[in-house]
Amino acid sequence: MQAEPQAFDRVLSSMCTDPHPAAREAAERFLATNPGDPGSYPTVADLEDEVIDRLGEIAGLADPHGYVASGGTEANIQAVRISRNRAETETPNVVMSESGHFSFRKAANLLGVELRVVPVDDDRRIDLAAAQEAVDEETALVVGVAGSTEYGRVDPIPALGGVAEDVGALFHVDAAWGGFVLPFTDHEWHFSHAAVDTLTIDPHKMGQAAVPAGGLLVRDDDLLDELAVDTPYLESTSQATLTGTRSGAGVASAVAAIDELWPDGYHAQYERSQENAEWLARELRNRSYPVVEPELPIVAASVPGSLFEALRMDGWRISRTGANELRIVCMPHVTREILETFLADFDRLESRLPASVPGDD
Numbered sequence: 001m002q003a004e005p006q007a008f009d010r011v012l013s014s015m016c017t018d019p020h021p022a023a024r025e026a027a028e029r030f031l032a033t034n035p036g037d038p039g040s041y042p043t044v045a046d047l048e049d050e051v052i053d054r055l056g057e058i059a060g061l062a063d064p065h066g067y068v069a070s071g072g073t074e075a076n077i078q079a080v081r082i083s084r085n086r087a088e089t090e091t092p093n094v095v096m097s098e099s100g101h102f103s104f105r106k107a108a109n110l111l112g113v114e115l116r117v118v119p120v121d122d123d124r125r126i127d128l129a130a131a132q133e134a135v136d137e138e139t140a141l142v143v144g145v146a147g148s149t150e151y152g153r154v155d156p157i158p159a160l161g162g163v164a165e166d167v168g169a170l171f172h173v174d175a176a177w178g179g180f181v182l183p184f185t186d187h188e189w190h191f192s193h194a195a196v197d198t199l200t201i202d203p204h205k206m207g208q209a210a211v212p213a214g215g216l217l218v219r220d221d222d223l224l225d226e227l228a229v230d231t232p233y234l235e236s237t238s239q240a241t242l243t244g245t246r247s248g249a250g251v252a253s254a255v256a257a258i259d260e261l262w263p264d265g266y267h268a269q270y271e272r273s274q275e276n277a278e279w280l281a282r283e284l285r286n287r288s289y290p291v292v293e294p295e296l297p298i299v300a301a302s303v304p305g306s307l308f309e310a311l312r313m314d315g316w317r318i319s320r321t322g323a324n325e326l327r328i329v330c331m332p333h334v335t336r337e338i339l340e341t342f343l344a345d346f347d348r349l350e351s352r353l354p355a356s357v358p359g360d361d
C-alpha cells in the first residue's frame, strides 16, 4: 500500500505547515530544477533572485543579497561561517543566549569556533549585561533570536547590535520562524531597526512555502563573498551555498507563497494564530496550569507528564520545552476548531488521571 503523509489536524508541535495551495503547485512544477546550477536552470535561478528581493522587503533591506537555503540550520551555519572567515583571530567565538537554536551548536562544531552561551532574563530574552560580559575582541559574531523556538521571544535586537558593534563583531538575527509574523507586531527585529549584518528568515515555516525553503539575507554583497568557492566546471563561476544541487521546489514555492500572501494574507494569518494562542493560553490558565504568556503564537504550559504522554498516545503531535512544558506552535494549520478538539481530549484524559498537582511532572 502506498504510504500517505500525515494529516495536519493533530500536528501541534511543528514549525512547518501545510503549504499554501499556490506554493504546493509551484513546488510540484519546479521539482526537477536545480538552482545550484543556474547556467542549466536559469528560470529557477531568476525566481531565487525574486525570493531574495521579497525577503529583503519583509526584513527591511533595500538592496538585499542572499540565497534560498535548505532551512534555518543551513542559513545559521552560513552566518557563523561568514563571521569566522572574516575574523582576524585564530580563536574566534560566537555569543548567543541559551534560547538560541541548536543549529548554532552544529555550526560551532563544524567550523571550530567557540560558542559562548549566555543566560536569558526573567522574560526569556538574552541577558544584555551577560552578553556584554561574554564578548571580547575575539568575538566574531553575536546572535540575536527574533522568535525563539521554545517561547517565541524576541531578543532586544537594537541593543544587542550595539554589543556586537562595541567589539567589532558581526551581528546575526535568527528570524527563521519569526520573520513572517514580526512585521505585524511592534518588535524591532530587522535590518532597518538595527545594525544587523546577516539574518535568517525561512519561507518554509510561517511563510507557508513547501520544504525546503530557508532564507539567508546579508546586508552587503561582500559578506556573501566570504562563502564563495570557485566552481570551474559550471557556467557560473562561484557558489556561496553550503549544498550543491538544491531543490528548485522550495524556491518556486517561496515565490508563489509570498506573491499570494505578502502582506495582507500573512497579516491576517498572524492575527488568527495570535488570537488562537491567546485563547489556548487562557483556557489552560482557567484550568489552573501555569502558562508562559504567548508573545508570538507559541504557547508553553506546565502540565503533568502523565497527561502529556496520554495526549501523545491519543495521536496528538505535541512537544516539550527544555523545561518540560507542553509546547504548542499555533501554525496556520492549527485552527480554533483543532484546538477545541485538543482541549476536549485534554479534559477527557485529565479526568482519568490519578489526582495530580498542576505543573507536577
Ligand code: 0PR
Pocket: 013, 014, 015, 016, 070, 071, 072, 073, 074, 076, 101, 103, 145, 147, 148, 149, 174, 175, 176, 177, 202, 214, 319
Ligand atoms: N532557528 C529557529 C529559531 C528555529 O526555530 C529553527 C527550527 C531553526 C532555526 C532551524 O530551522 P530548520 O529546521 O529549517 O533547519 N526549529 C525546529 C523545528 O521546528 C525546532 C524543533 C525541533 C521543534 C524539534 C520541535 C521539534 O520537535 O524544526
